[in-house]
Amino acid sequence: MNALHTILAGTALSLALMAGPVAPALAQQAAPDAPATETAPAEPAPAIDFGDDSSDWANDGECDDPRFTGTGAAEELLDADRGHDATDCSAAFAEGTVSLADPEDADVAATPAPEPVAEIDFGDDASEWANDGECDDPRFTGPGSAAELLDADILHDATDCSTAFADGRVNLVESGDVPKTVVAAGATSRIDFGDDSGEWTYDGECDDPDFAGAGMAAKPGPESRLRDASDCRAAFDLGTIWLGSASAQGTPSFDYGSDTSQWAYDGECDDPRFTGAGTDKKLLDDDMLADASDCRALEAEGQVSIRTVYSPGYAAGAPYDSSDIDFGDDSSDYAGDDECDDPRFEGPGAAGYQLDTDISRDAGDCRAAYEAGTVMLREGEV
Known part of the structure; x- marks a missing residue:
């Protein structure tokens, strides 16, 4: 009897152990009122x-x-x-x-x-009063202008004046006071052009023998050194002259500029005067003459090259034959301003803002600049 009891007890224990892990699952299946777990719907993209x-x-x-x-x-x-x-x-x-x-x-x-703000060239921030919250460029007037305005600050308070213009706090004194973009923005302020005490001032040619280029007088003399400031500054701004003795032998060296671009030292050449695999895909006029170290290094490696029209030697080879080019007519609003406004052309003699509406409509300026070697047709243009 005792033996039979022991056998039955062992069997019962075995069944209990076998049923142990299964019982909770069975209990869950048997609970009809157990709520199903719900997943929150994903937020729509x-x-x-x-x-x-x-x-x-x-x-x-x-x-x-x-x-x-x-x-x-x-x-x-x-x-x-x-x-x-x-x-x-x-x-x-x-x-x-x-x-x-x-x-x-x-x-x-x-x-x-x-859209370009009234096609205004605000220049650079070379003024002593730049970034002070007031527009110091005397081309502008309004409550956002400084109380005292000096001609020396023309085109040299860009940030303050462009901000004030966009806010409606200044306006141009006259619509005719809107010069085109300065090619070498910022470089002009670093050069001592002297004064206008020379014999040949205000004749539209630079007579200072420290410069060279198509904008020079035919025979610049030493007596005009540092004495033809206005003519030389204007020509330098247009890119038709550069520092380098006009009487020196050989071609003046290329001016790489400075490293003032916000993209300087990034391993890419951001100066739009260059072309090649090493240039950044977005080349902006603001970076002209402003990424010297990157561009010089990449040129040495053969990754970039100077666009032909910006090489000093190209202008030195003028005049060029323009007989095969259809320049169009002079119906542009900017015809006769000594800058090429036709966007088919590029170079230091081209306007900073070029509109498609001026294609084939600035013949005189573009022909003169082409023959002088300060512009050439863009690649693919005829």
Whole structure:
């Protein structure tokens, strides 16, 4: 009897152990009122208005819209490209290589690229009073202007004046007081041009023998050294002369400028006077003569080269035959201003702002500049 009891007890214990881990599962199955676990629905992806492809950098494989960030975004992002690189940015977003920098930008419609502010050349910030919150350029007037305005500050308080103009706190004194872009913006302030005490001042030619180029007088003499400031400064601004003795043997050396560009020392040449694999894809006029170290190093490596028209030797080889070029007519509003406004041409003799509406409409200026070697046809133009 005792043996039978022991056997039965052992069997019961074995069954209990076997049932142990199964029982809770059975209990859960049997509980009809147990609520099912619910997963919160995922937030819908933001509806992004990618805009259009009107950017100059559209369809280049990088997202240039400054609303986005990530490895698929271009290194340099401009506000003008906001909403204007749709194909590149939508593809990069789908691949996960860019994301919205600010989620609130998702539904922001593409903003139109800003138009040039009245095509005004604000110049540079070389004025002693630059960045003081007042516009010191005497071409402007209004509550945002400084109380005392000096001619020496013309074109030299760009940040203050452009900000005040955009805010409506200053206006141009006259619409005719809008000079074109200074080619060597900022460089002029670093050169001592002297004064206007020479015999040949204000004749439209530089007579100072310390300069060379197409804007020079035929026979500059030593008596004019540092004594033809206005003529020489104007020619230097136009890029038709450079520092380098006009009487010296050989071609003047190329002026690489300075390293004042915000992109200096980044391993790419940002100066638009250069071309080649080592140049940045976005070459801006503001960086002309402002990325010397990068451009000089890359030129030595054969990664960039000077665009022919910016080489001092090119202008020195003038005059050039222009008989095969159809320059058009002189119907441009800017015809006769001694700058080439036809966007088919590039070079130091070209206007800083060139509009498509002036194609073939500034014949006299462009022909003169072409023959003088200060402009040449852009690649692919005829």
